[in-house]
Amino acid sequence: MKIVIIGNGIAGTNAARFIRKRSEHEIVLISDESWQPFSRTALMYIYMGHLKTEHTYLYEDWFWAKNRIERVFGRVNRLDVQARRLWLNDGAELSYDKLIIATGSLPNKLGWPGQDLAGVQGLYHLQDLAGMERHSPGLQRAVVVGGGLIGIEMAEMFHARHIPVTLLVREKSFWGNVLPAEESEMINRHLREHGIDLRLGAELQSIVDNGRGGAGAVLTKEGERIDCGFVGLTVGVSPNVGFLRDSGIELGRGVLVDAYLCTSDPHVFAIGDCAELRQPAAGRRPIEAIWYTGRMMGQTVAATICGEKTAYQPRLWFNSAKFFDIEYQVYGDVPARLPATVSSLYWEHPAGKKAVRINFDTATKAVTGFNLMGIRYRHEVCEKWILDGAPIETVLQQLSLANFDPEFFSEQEKQIVGQYNARQGTHLQLQSARKLDLVRRFLISKSSI
Amino acid sequence: MNTQTVPSLSLANPHPPGATLQQKIALALVGIGLLILLLSWAGQASWQPLLSFVLSFSLITAGGLWYARDIYRGLPEGIKNNGVMFRSLSNRGIAGWITGVMITGFYTCLYWYPEWLRGLIQLFDPFSRALRGLAADQWFVYGSFYTFAVLLMGLKFMLKYRHNRYQIIRTVSVMFFQLIFSFLLPAWMQLLHQPDFYFSYFWPLKAEYLFPDKIAYLTGNYAHLGVFLVFWGAVMSFVAVPVLTYFYGKRWYCSWVCGCGALAETAGDPFRTLSDKSLRAWKIERWLIHSVLVFIVLTTVLLWLNSWKQGAVLGQFSQAFSKTYGFLIGSMFAGVVGTGFYPILGNRGWCRFGCPQAAILGLFQKYFSRFRITTNGGQCISCGNCSTYCEMGIDVKAYAQRGQDIVRASCVGCGIFSAVCPRGVLRLENGSIDISERGAELRL
Numbered sequence: 067m068k069i070v071i072i073g074n075g076i077a078g079t080n081a082a083r084f085i086r087k088r089s090e091h092e093i094v095l096i097s098d099e100s101w102q103p104f105s106r107t108a109l110m111y112i113y114m115g116h117l118k119t120e121h122t123y124l125y126e127d128w129f130w131a132k133n134r135i136e137r138v139f140g141r142v143n144r145l146d147v148q149a150r151r152l153w154l155n156d157g158a159e160l161s162y163d164k165l166i167i168a169t170g171s172l173p174n175k176l177g178w179p180g181q182d183l184a185g186v187q188g189l190y191h192l193q194d195l196a197g198m199e200r201h202s203p204g205l206q207r208a209v210v211v212g213g214g215l216i217g218i219e220m221a222e223m224f225h226a227r228h229i230p231v232t233l234l235v236r237e238k239s240f241w242g243n244v245l246p247a248e249e250s251e252m253i254n255r256h257l258r259e260h261g262i263d264l265r266l267g268a269e270l271q272s273i274v275d276n277g278r279g280g281a282g283a284v285l286t287k288e289g290e291r292i293d294c295g296f297v298g299l300t301v302g303v304s305p306n307v308g309f310l311r312d313s314g315i316e317l318g319r320g321v322l323v324d325a326y327l328c329t330s331d332p333h334v335f336a337i338g339d340c341a342e343l344r345q346p347a348a349g350r351r352p353i354e355a356i357w358y359t360g361r362m363m364g365q366t367v368a369a370t371i372c373g374e375k376t377a378y379q380p381r382l383w384f385n386s387a388k389f390f391d392i393e394y395q396v397y398g399d400v401p402a403r404l405p406a407t408v409s410s411l412y413w414e415h416p417a418g419k420k421a422v423r424i425n426f427d428t429a430t431k432a433v434t435g436f437n438l439m440g441i442r443y444r445h446e447v448c449e450k451w452i453l454d455g456a457p458i459e460t461v462l463q464q465l466s467l468a469n470f471d472p473e474f475f476s477e478q479e480k481q482i483v484g485q486y487n488a489r490q491g492t493h494l495q496l497q498s499a500r501k502l503d504l505v506r507r508f509l510i511s512k513s514s515i
Numbered sequence: 516m517n518t519q520t521v522p523s524l525s526l527a528n529p530h531p532p533g534a535t536l537q538q539k540i541a542l543a544l545v546g547i548g549l550l551i552l553l554l555s556w557a558g559q560a561s562w563q564p565l566l567s568f569v570l571s572f573s574l575i576t577a578g579g580l581w582y583a584r585d586i587y588r589g590l591p592e593g594i595k596n597n598g599v600m601f602r603s604l605s606n607r608g609i610a611g612w613i614t615g616v617m618i619t620g621f622y623t624c625l626y627w628y629p630e631w632l633r634g635l636i637q638l639f640d641p642f643s644r645a646l647r648g649l650a651a652d653q654w655f656v657y658g659s660f661y662t663f664a665v666l667l668m669g670l671k672f673m674l675k676y677r678h679n680r681y682q683i684i685r686t687v688s689v690m691f692f693q694l695i696f697s698f699l700l701p702a703w704m705q706l707l708h709q710p711d712f713y714f715s716y717f718w719p720l721k722a723e724y725l726f727p728d729k730i731a732y733l734t735g736n737y738a739h740l741g742v743f744l745v746f747w748g749a750v751m752s753f754v755a756v757p758v759l760t761y762f763y764g765k766r767w768y769c770s771w772v773c774g775c776g777a778l779a780e781t782a783g784d785p786f787r788t789l790s791d792k793s794l795r796a797w798k799i800e801r802w803l804i805h806s807v808l809v810f811i812v813l814t815t816v817l818l819w820l821n822s823w824k825q826g827a828v829l830g831q832f833s834q835a836f837s838k839t840y841g842f843l844i845g846s847m848f849a850g851v852v853g854t855g856f857y858p859i860l861g862n863r864g865w866c867r868f869g870c871p872q873a874a875i876l877g878l879f880q881k882y883f884s885r886f887r888i889t890t891n892g893g894q895c896i897s898c899g900n901c902s903t904y905c906e907m908g909i910d911v912k913a914y915a916q917r918g919q920d921i922v923r924a925s926c927v928g929c930g931i932f933s934a935v936c937p938r939g940v941l942r943l944e945n946g947s948i949d950i951s952e953r954g955a956e957l958r959l
Contacts, residue, residue: 076897108898115598116935121899124916126793226597259591357896386894388937391593391678395894395939442939445892470891470942472933474680502889502946 068092069371070152070162072142076357077338078168079103079124080364081371086133088372093134094160098141100192102127106170107357109195110219114226119192145313147331164333164371167310167321168364171303171339171355173216180273184280186297189216198223201296205229209284209292211270212300213240215387218253220298221262222390232263232292234270234284246402248412249421249439253389256419260390273297303355305340318342320353325377327367335371337363347380349399356385382449392419397448398435400425408434411458411489413482415440422482424458431457441478442470446509462486462494467508469500537585544578555638565641576667583671592678594935596904604858605785611858619855626846629653647702647711661778662698666690668781675784681930681943685770689777697774710737712744715772717751719811720872724748726815726837727822757879763945764886765876766928775866778854779906780929783862787931790861790908797908800868800925807844808874814840844869863906867925877924885947886928888921890914891940901932901941915940 069085071078074097082093097103108122130137140154151161173188175181185201187194198220208224210217213235224231237243239250240257257264269287276282276295283293305320316322316330320342327335336342338360343352362380369376386395400423404410409428414421420440426433432455436448447468451461465479483494498504534542551571559567587595603610624631629652636651639659643651669690676682692715701711710733718725725748733741759767769776790796814836821828853865866873880886888911895918901911907925911932914921933941 105897105899107896108900111898111900111937112600114596115600116594116596117899117903118600121903122897123899124897125913126910128794256591358893361893384892384894386896386938391591393937393939442891442942445894449892470939472679472681472930473943474684476680502944506946 067163069164070094070160071166071168072096073168073170074103075106075168075170075338077360077364080361081166081368082135084365084368085372094136094138096138096140101139110223113195113198113223142309147314147334150333166367167336167340168338169306169340172306173299174302174304175299178270178272183273183275185295186273186281188299189220202227205295207294208296209294210298210300213237217300218389220300225260234265234268236269238267243402249437252439256390256392307340326370327363327378335367337367382452392440395438398452400435400437411486413485426458433458433461443468444470459494463497466496466498466500467505538582541578541582544574548574556634558634561637564638568638568642579667583674587674595675615856615858619851622851622855625653625657647705649705658698662693664782665693665777672781672784679934688771689780692772693774693777717748722811726818760876760879761884764884764928765880768876769927770929779862783857786857786862787906788903790906792902792908792910803868804874807869808871811871861906867907881924885945887944889942889944890918893918894938894940896938900935904931904935
């Protein structure tokens with residue numbers, strides 16, 4: 067069987083890897099972005115000088131030959147699902163038995179005047195990084211539009227090159243539609259501490275031509291003009307599926323797929339950012355354009371294609387990021403605005419750069435989610451508490467099990483439990499240490515609920 | 516309406532136009548200190564050795580610390596790797612090659628042409644006489660420079676990683692062991708007319724400590740102390756190494772105690788990204804380091820056999836054997852290549868490819884140790900920071916992106932991979948169980 071994968075991001079690459087693990091099928095991996103599959107999330111570190119491009123490659127070069135994964139550099143122009151054939155921009159023709167679409171996203175452009183000027187772009191592809199690089203020499207100021215994960219990354223990137231940055235955030239606070247108020251405020255403070263010109267509640271009106279076809283300034287809806295030579299558009303992404311418009315494959319915003327990641331054509335699958343689930347799991351969105359879901363989808367689709375029909379079950383939601391110096395991890399459900407039935411324990415370190423939030427059901431006391439700022443917690447431990455429905459007071463007593471900070475770091479769990487005790491009038495005591503053996507014992511223990 | 520953007524009032528000072536005035540003055544002080552050093556080397560120290568010595572090292576210390584403080588002062592705590600890949604010094608650029616050639620040249624003089632260092636030896640003479648009651652020689656000059664570099668660059672390293680207590684405590688430890696055990700203590704022993712014994716080195720790194728002639732020399736000339744020193748060396752080699760490595764991994768020695776590690780972790784820190792992470796390099800590493808170990812074990816056994824048979828085994832070759840080891844491994848590999856090639860091979864070239872102590876510790880670490888690196892669930896984003904900043908050339912990412920625990924003989928447990936991980940995925944652990952199989956279905 068010949069399997070063709072369009073797109074060598076983490077979803078496509080992982081699909082190829084797991085298909086090889088499970089079978090001897092012929093595998094072709096097509097991309098016109100990069101010959102070497104690389105880590106998209108590491109793009110910022112290349113620009114900042116932490117890494118070189120080759121450091122971000124997912125595998126060493128021998129990996130592809132050894133695993134007999136054929137790489138093709140090219141762009142798919144046309145797809146004929148009846149004939150199971152596709153054509154590349156250089157005219158080459160490929161046939162397939164199964165096709166996996168893993169073409170990722172494109173940065174959103176929401177119709178602003180001037181959005182197609184030179185020096186106006188998003189950050190998603192390797193080529194976007196080259197664009198930032200091209201416009202950086204002599205750049206006096208960059209304006210980044212959008213208060214989300216890519217927006218703050220772009221701000222950090224320019225900051226690392228000593229280029230002044232203005233960050234326009236439409237919400238009243240950074241990433242205010244995802245982060246609860248306290249965490250969001252912590253990042254506002256942190257951005258300002260780094261000297262980022264943070265404009266909250268500011269919306270882009272238009273981008274002004276500098277007279278040479280490039281960005282010269284932005285105008286905000288509030289009537290401000292900010293001179294700049296570069297405008298970063300980071301207001302989300304949309305599935306990169308334009309080339310499929312006439313293919314007959316059913317599209318929504320992305321490529322519509324069933325629980326097995328299969329499109330309307332039984333020989334075509336879609337995974338990663340570009341896939342839109344017809345029926346997402348409860349509490350999950352139809353399109354989740356993040357690294358981890360792409361990776362899991364790649365593995366899932368590999369199982370199905372290799373004969374073990376496997377539904378995509380993303381398990382418990384988790385994600386992570388780093389906002390300048392503050393690491394962020396989330397496990398489970400931690401909405402920006404607390405539903406009426408959920409309570410929240412929020413502890414913040416006096417220095418204002420570390421915080422732990424534990425959400426729990428007010429009635430049953432079962433924990434529902436964790437937000438970690440500047441503190442590392444173990445993924446599996448938090449996940450087990452949430453899936454087991456462990457009550458908050460049990461979790462607090464065992465809290466050290468989750469701590470994943472390096473040795474000698476001061477542990478904050480005592481203060482967190484103390485704060486809960488003070489508010490609730492309880493007398494909970496920490497009962498566990500963060501020893502690996504105890505963690506192991508906890509993880510293999512049967513749920514007591 | 517045209518509003519000018521507010522100038523940044525942040526302490527982070529995101530837009531420095533280059534070096535600040537303070538940094539320029541600080542660097543000027545370092546420059547003057549280095550100039551005095553060079554002039555002394557050229558023979559001018561005979562004029563006022565003590566004054567030149569004090570002036571030179573005070574200026575370098577003051578300027579260096581002032582500069583380091585100024586570049587990190589006011590910056591929010593966190594990883595400071597901006598621009599690392601653009602620097603000539605740490606990317607095998609012109610500055611890197613010049614530095615490499617200079618250090619290599621210095622080592623060449625040190626081992627084979629010490630008379631070329633006469634000016635420097637003169638400069639250190641008053642210090643040597645005060646400290647150990649002996650005239651300076653090239654080894655004293657070397658030890659002083661070495662310790663000075665560990666202390667000064669250790670302080671800089673601590674400023675850089677001031678948010679990370681593991682790094683701070685570890686750095687204090689290597690600075691302490693270098694200063695006390697590898698510098699002051701041997702000097703004081705000489706002052707008291709005792710042998711200059713290095714308590715923090717043992718066989719097989721300091722192979723002669725278990726060679727028959729050294730043992731005969733120590734016990735023959737220094738009575739009780741000599742017996743104690745021999746005993747100390749044997750206990751460290753055969754008891755402390757396995758026991759401590761069982762509990763903590765080889766890091767207890769390599770990145771907390773050892774002098775080679777001390778220099779690598781402090782002065783060598785900017786070069787950590789240069790280690791080769793390829794599978795090929797790993798293969799070369801295993802062949803080389805274990806060959807050195809076999810060589811030194813064979814040498815030791817032969818010397819003892821020879822001593823037992825009263826010279827019948829090797830005859831006149833007995834000295835040649837240990838001399839060959841001393842020249843090839845001790846001088847060429849550990850010194851010239853190990854340190855001189857920092858800017859080319861990275862800061863752990865010797866530790867990774869040559870050190871027989873590291874080989875033994877590594878074997879214990881791999882097969883009889885509770886030490887391991889664990890990964891945090893499925894949080895890895897394959898960014899590559901961990902592998903890039905691993906000084907031992909371990910492709911950490913290859914494990915982390917599969918959610919696999921890491922047990923590698925070469926890992927010295929410096930903990931930098933964990934510090935630079937932007938997603939909090941990696942942790943050093945001392946645990947009795949391999950938990951790689953935990954949550955297997957979650958594994959990707």
